Amino acid sequence: MEFVERTFHIGKISFPYIPGYFSFREGEGTIRAYQKLSNKPDLLMINACGVTHPANAGFASHIGVVLDKPTIGITKRMFCGRAKIPQKENEAQPLYDGGKQRGWLLKVLSETKPIVITVGHRTSIKSCLEITIKCLKGSKMPEPLRLAHRCAGEEKKKWGKSSGT
DNA sequence: GCGACAG
């Protein structure tokens, strides 16, 4: 795995942060940034929920449908669903919501809380976990998300207050 | 029933 390209978008936020309604706040900016990519990826890792959502369609799922692209949703804490908490490093526990498994809790590092991995769009329970694990590179969060987050921070510093992660 | 609640 190696870095290929990065793009970003700066615009005015026109919707407040309301858990459950991410798409309205960050949808446009995310799509704009995606459209600027010269190399379109085969899959998107989104820092938000997938199908573990009150409407079974969190931001990761929503963006996957809009862009017609497979997605995986990864967050630092659960929004919906129930799961046993993995204690041992490398341990994964199934995350259930709406009567079926929709993701995992993965204890990446022994000293930090597990990350939440959820099916977004056109990915499976099995593939979302496998792909995420393949993207781990020593940090709690998978490398693509870590780099994207760092990139956002850099641009934010250059342009001042105006973005949204 | 109440509190908590992806970024």
Added chain:
DNA sequence: ATCTTGTCGC
């Protein structure tokens, strides 16, 4: 997300 001191590990 944002603010923000001191502390810990590679």
